[in-house]
Amino acid sequence: MSIEQLREILINIHPFVSVIHLREKQKTAKELFEVVQLLMYANIPLSKIMINDRIDVALVTRAVGVQLAFHSLGASVVKDHFPQLRIGCSIHSFEEGKKAILDGADYVLFGHIFDSKSKPGTPPRGLEELKRVTTLDIPVIAIGGITPENTRKVLDAGAKGIAVMSGVLDTRDPLTAVKAYANALKIGGGKSEKVL
């Protein structure tokens, strides 16, 4: 998918999602910066844009925050230096969730919950583990294999929201897909994030 195609999709769907995640994988700092600028010029609010891993790109674009993975700078270091950034930690276990809380993360992204195209060969964490993680004192956003059909189960397990990649972008009609998720969330009382 080209940046232009992505831009068109995001212009259409952003009113139905609360957060758009931009991931650094295979993208240079320069490219990420250009994508954020493109979205900004398309009137997609910076308050909805989270940048994965590249704190520097988030700072110069004034994106709302950063999503940190295991290979990223630590959440506590980032929080100390840049308290203006919202910080999400990508976690894969209850223990990592406890550490994220100590480090000062604002929320955690936990997954993958179900089998997912993005994570072939790795067993999903499942709803039981999600239930355990959501007992932690931090908002949990669930990711991985989430469909409009299973969204309710994810919210019932305690997730505060869901994050979706292929479930929106790999469909013929991303707007219809995102509306189906938004609808499932409305019924379930959660919020949606969009990971790119």
Add this chain to the structure above:
Amino acid sequence: MSIEQLREILINIHPFVSVIHLREKQKTAKELFEVVQLLMYANIPLSKIMINDRIDVALVTRAVGVQLAFHSLGASVVKDHFPQLRIGCSIHSFEEGKKAILDGADYVLFGHIFDSKSKPGTPPRGLEELKRVTTLDIPVIAIGGITPENTRKVLDAGAKGIAVMSGVLDTRDPLTAVKAYANALKIGGGKSEKVL
């Protein structure tokens, strides 16, 4: 080479170099952060440490500055947001040098000057192009295939200093190598940088 080996070499050689460049290639933000901390605990001054591409790592470690390549955030954006950082731009032509000046770079790294193991298959820029680039109103550090023997020619072409990778790290005795460069620079009146 392990991080521990690198640390030992740097402890030995840093008194003879004015700058140590840490490059992000194949290193995550977390790893780069850990390397800088290791060097700091070994009493290598942060005022000698430049970080390639990752402005965020430079900011949180308080390294002296960043080396920006074509794929990095633009020098002008970085200068605007983080005036405390020293900014070097990696350039490969006179035109890129002019742009680096407009963008507010503090110096440029130009190369590669001679045939270099790090750049197989790409023709070197040569001393004539170096002479042209050094007419620009910005300090030029030369890189690529520089040996203690040809250092004098590089300085005579107008370079303010040299940057060396394999010429030090790929030798049996990095300390002896770095002293040979330091000696060549002393005779030639330049300063040395060490790129890792």
